[in-house]
Amino acid sequence: FADRDGYIWFDGELLPWRDAQVHCLTHTLHYGMGVFEGLRAYATELGPAIFRLEEHTKRLFNSAKILGMEIRHTPEQINQACIDAVRANNLSSAYIRPMSFYGSEGMGLHADSLKTHTIVAAWEWGAYLGAENRERGIRVQTSSFTRHHVNIAMCRAKANGNYMNSMLAVQEAARAGFDEALLLDVDGFVCEGSGENFFMVRNDVLYTPTLTSALEGITRDTIIQLAAEEGIEVQERRITRDEVYICDEAFFTGTAAEVTPIRELDGRSIGGGKRGPVTEKLQQRYFDIVEGRDPSHSYWLKVVD
Ligand code: PMP
Numbered sequence: 001f002a003d004r005d006g007y008i009w010f011d012g013e014l015l016p017w018r019d020a021q022v023h024c025l026t027h028t029l030h031y032g033m034g035v036f037e038g039l040r041a042y043a044t045e046l047g048p049a050i051f052r053l054e055e056h057t058k059r060l061f062n063s064a065k066i067l068g069m070e071i072r073h074t075p076e077q078i079n080q081a082c083i084d085a086v087r088a089n090n091l092s093s094a095y096i097r098p099m100s101f102y103g104s105e106g107m108g109l110h111a112d113s114l115k116t117h118t119i120v121a122a123w124e125w126g127a128y129l130g131a132e133n134r135e136r137g138i139r140v141q142t143s144s145f146t147r148h149h150v151n152i153a154m155c156r157a158k159a160n161g162n163y164m165n166s167m168l169a170v171q172e173a174a175r176a177g178f179d180e181a182l183l184l185d186v187d188g189f190v191c192e193g194s195g196e197n198f199f200m201v202r203n204d205v206l207y208t209p210t211l212t213s214a215l216e217g218i219t220r221d222t223i224i225q226l227a228a229e230e231g232i233e234v235q236e237r238r239i240t241r242d243e244v245y246i247c248d249e250a251f252f253t254g255t256a257a258e259v260t261p262i263r264e265l266d267g268r269s270i271g272g273g274k275r276g277p278v279t280e281k282l283q284q285r286y287f288d289i290v291e292g293r294d295p296s297h298s299y300w301l302k303v304v305d
Pocket of ligand 1: 194
């Protein structure tokens with residue numbers, strides 16, 4: 001992935017892709033203390049448009065604040081860096097990855113001599129959980145790995161180190177032949193996927209877990225707003241694993257995963273094993289908005305011209 005043409009924004013400069021390197025003593029590589037974001041730009045009639053850019057940048061700065069890291073750029077500069085990364089690579093649609101990390105200025109855990117560096121990369125990335133699964137839905141397994149405890153990892157932060165837990169879970173699920181993992185929280189309640197928030201529908205009500213150790217997803221927030229507009233009742237509350245077994249519909253949300261139906265959990269078919277009508281409606285609205293066909297939320301799109 002390092003050996004390709006293109007440009008990566010690195011501490012304020014657009015560097016040729018192959019030259020955007022760090023040293024092997026990069027602090028974040030050793031201890032995982034870093035923060036990142038994932039955004040998408042969609043191809044629209046007006047050109048590539050970044051979805052909810054300001055909210056993602058805000059979350060990047062909030063993540064850094066939680067970890068006590070100081071990003072040496074302004075939110076406006078990071079917004080512009082995301083735009084520049086899409087433009088410099090001539091992308092019509094893109095996945096965008098800002099990351100702030102500690103450099104190789106020292107090794108101690110105090111991190112007092114360290115500088116925070118920031119990169120923004122952008123590349124073409126199709127449907128994360130498979131294009132055909134947007135309609136067909138995915139097969140999910142409850143993970144044997146528990147999601148973070150809120151006082152062990154800082155779950156409001158999209159922090160690099162938090163993803164060790166996600167990788168353990170998704171790799172375990174994949175080895176067992178499933179598409180994705182569903183992680184439970186320390187109390188045994190449904191939390192989220194390895195990189196997605198969770199929703200389910202029962203008796204026409206949309207439920208999503210309260211945010212304890214799940215990430216405060218921007219797609220989650222989008223879906224909650226769209227459901228309200230559609231007159232669908234939304235409740236945030238604790239959800240048990242057995243409730244999911246008997247729900248009418250379930251789906252994951254995330255920038256990479258978008259809106260992906262879940263057709264099976266632990267060998268139990270959900271909603272007859274296919275995408276349900278509420279999922280389909282919300283998914284349709286989501287894609288109409290992000291791809292610029294529905295102008296009702298055009299303020300969520302930042303056109304890269
Ligand atoms: N949970 C986790 C653990 C994630 O990594 C992501 C992806 N950022 C999400 C939820 C969904 O967040 P968003 O909708 O902001 O992409």
